[in-house]
Amino acid sequence: MLCTHTEKFALRSSCSPPAGCTMDCSDGYMCKTHLQIKNGTVAPRPRPSAHEQTGLPMEEAAELALDDAEAAEVPAVSPVIRYEYHVLYSCSFQVPVLYFRASFLDGRPLTLEDIWEGVHECYRTRLLQGPWDTITQQEHPILGQPFFVLHPCKTNEFMTPVLKNPQKINRNINYVTSWLSVVGPVVGLNLPLSYAQAASQDM
Amino acid sequence: MTDDKDVLRDVWFGRIPTCFTLCQDEITEREAEPYYNFPEKDLLHCPSKDAIEAHFMSCMKEADALKHKSQVINEMQKKDHKQLWMGLQNDRFDQFWAINRKLMEYPAEESGFRYIPFRIYQTTTERPFIQKLFRPVAADGQLHTLGDLLKEVCPSAIAPEDGGKKNQVMIHGIEPMLETPLQWLSEHLSYPDNFLHISIIPQPTD
Numbered sequence: 001m002l003c004t005h006t007e008k009f010a011l012r013s014s015c016s017p018p019a020g021c022t023m024d025c026s027d028g029y030m031c032k033t034h035l036q037i038k039n040g041t042v043a044p045r046p047r048p049s050a051h052e053q054t055g056l057p058m059e060e061a062a063e064l065a066l067d068d069a070e071a072a073e074v075p076a077v078s079p080v081i082r083y084e085y086h087v088l089y090s091c092s093f094q095v096p097v098l099y100f101r102a103s104f105l106d107g108r109p110l111t112l113e114d115i116w117e118g119v120h121e122c123y124r125t126r127l128l129q130g131p132w133d134t135i136t137q138q139e140h141p142i143l144g145q146p147f148f149v150l151h152p153c154k155t156n157e158f159m160t161p162v163l164k165n166p167q168k169i170n171r172n173i174n175y176v177t178s179w180l181s182v183v184g185p186v187v188g189l190n191l192p193l194s195y196a197q198a199a200s201q202d203m
Numbered sequence: 204m205t206d207d208k209d210v211l212r213d214v215w216f217g218r219i220p221t222c223f224t225l226c227q228d229e230i231t232e233r234e235a236e237p238y239y240n241f242p243e244k245d246l247l248h249c250p251s252k253d254a255i256e257a258h259f260m261s262c263m264k265e266a267d268a269l270k271h272k273s274q275v276i277n278e279m280q281k282k283d284h285k286q287l288w289m290g291l292q293n294d295r296f297d298q299f300w301a302i303n304r305k306l307m308e309y310p311a312e313e314s315g316f317r318y319i320p321f322r323i324y325q326t327t328t329e330r331p332f333i334q335k336l337f338r339p340v341a342a343d344g345q346l347h348t349l350g351d352l353l354k355e356v357c358p359s360a361i362a363p364e365d366g367g368k369k370n371q372v373m374i375h376g377i378e379p380m381l382e383t384p385l386q387w388l389s390e391h392l393s394y395p396d397n398f399l400h401i402s403i404i405p406q407p408t409d
Contacts, residue, residue, distance in 0.1 A: 091336050092268045092320075109243045111250075136257045137247050144331035146247045153264055153273065 029099075029142060030087040030176075032189070035080050080105050085189050087176065088141060095155040096176055098183050099140055099147040112137075112148060115188060123186045135187075150183050158182060210391040214375050215296045226326070226405070256288050259396055263287065266320035266397035267306055269336075270389075275306055291395050299395065306397055307390045314346070315339035315386035321399040323357050333357055339386035349388060350381030360403045373402040 086099040102110040112135065140147045162178050181191045241248060249255050263284075267276035276284075283302045290299025309316055316339055323333040335356045339347055353361045353372065360370050361381070371378055374392050385399075393399050 090265075091334065092265045092318075093273075103244075107244065136261045137249075137254065138258070138261070139247065139331050141332070141334065142330065144329070145244055149261075151261065151264075153268070 032085045034083050081110065083188065085184070085187075086140070086147065087180065090152050093152040093155065095152050095159070096179055097152045097155075098150045098180070098187065098189075099138075100150075100187055100189070101145075101147045109146075115148070120185065148187070150187060155179065155183075211300070211393075212296055214392065215395075226407075252292075256292075259288060259291065260284060262396035262398060263306070266393075269318040269320045270306065270316035270397070271309070272317060275308070279305070303395075303397070314344065316389060319352070319385050319389045319399065320393070320397055321352070321385075321389075321401060323353075323360070323401045323403060325357070325360070325403045326405070327359075337385075339384070339389065346384040346386055348381060349379055349383050349385055352385055353381070357403065369406045371402075371404045371406055373404060374399060 081102050081104060083102045084100060088097050088099060089095075090097045100115075102115050104110070134151050135148050136151070137146050138149045139145070159175070159179055159182075162182075163173070163175070177191070177195050180189070181195075184191055247258070249258070264273065264276055267273050279302070286298060286302050290296070290302070318336050319339050321334065321337070324331075325333070333356055337347070337352055337356065341347055341351075349372065350361065360372060372381065374388070375394075379388060379392065388399055
């Protein structure tokens with residue numbers, strides 16, 4: 001799967017662990033879009049044109065504007081899908097939340113079932129046991145449009161042990177990178193290792 | 204306080220008279236879109252009852268995360284969650300309230316919930332709603348009012364506009380007094396999903 005590469009997606013995610021988190025409900029969010037051919041082959045790598053919005057607290061919107069014309073270099077037969085992932089902060093649960101949606105280039109949205117076809121087998125069984133318990137469709141709190149959302153209610157549960165160990169050995173980790181590496185792959189967002197490397201250098 | 208469910212019961216059964224007028228820009232001469240052109244990108248389509256149930260339960264969970272750090276709802280059994288949904292679905296207030304009343308309680312040593320679940324809807328902004336952390340009790344122990352909430356998170360709603368154009372602050376289609384304690388509103392006038400959905404509407408000119 002081709003990801004439009006940006007180190008900035010990770011470097012701006014300096015969210016503190018929930019225990020020490022004093023951030024206000026920010027107006028920003030992180031956004032990552034990538035294109036994929038439906039049958040899984042790789043499209044030519046588009047040059048990302050990232051433009052940032054400055055002045056936003058915590059999660060700035062690092063929006064990647066992809067030129068759809070570059071994606072059209074692909075053979076016309078295979079449909080190209082545009083995946084969009086947003087990371088927002090939930091004041092209610094005091095953790096980050098992953099919002100996502102996918103559509104064909106003509107704007108037709110994918111159903112949840114379509115999205116799962118792109119997810120690795122090892123996650124699918126577990127997810128299908130209770131699909132609507134873990135994923136719901138909600139209004140994006142800033143854009144207002146329907147997005148699928150991974151329930152944040154278990155996040156604290158699985159992140160606590162992740163945070164405890166580095167604190168013991170005095171090693172810094174990036175909360176959002178670690179969190180995203182757990183939840184992302186479930187819905188088709190795989191993080192390259194370079195994110196973790198960038199994160200440990202950043203600190 | 205939480206035993207006094209009559210207000211919510213009256214709201215549930217539509218006994219509180221509500222009256223609303225459409226704003227000029229809500230009235231359209233345009234033909235309705237054909238059903239098969241459902242605006243998937245803009246509206247939640249709700250493909251199945253399961254989807255609606257999941258959406259409802261996730262609102263409930265979020266509300267309890269704010270009120271009780273999710274402790275009350277997590278302590279409930281799966282069948283209790285189911286009863287909440289079935290009560291709502293089948294219009295059975297007592298079935299619903301039997302479980303929901305527990306979500307309206309708070310520890311004796313506290314004066315209210317941890318934070319109040321609310322969403323404020325306005326016509327003047329692109330933003331779908333305002334939702335922030337807000338405590339029902341001030342540091343000095345005074346109960347925060349609806350007016351306090353608006354002053355803090357949405358001051359333009361109650362600030363006097365030039366030309367004297369005021370706004371109506373509506374919950375369930377009625378205008379509660381701004382002096383009403385927010386904790387009381389949360390216990391008695393929340394919607395079934397346990398949120399206070401507050402609408403800010405420009406005062407009709409007629």
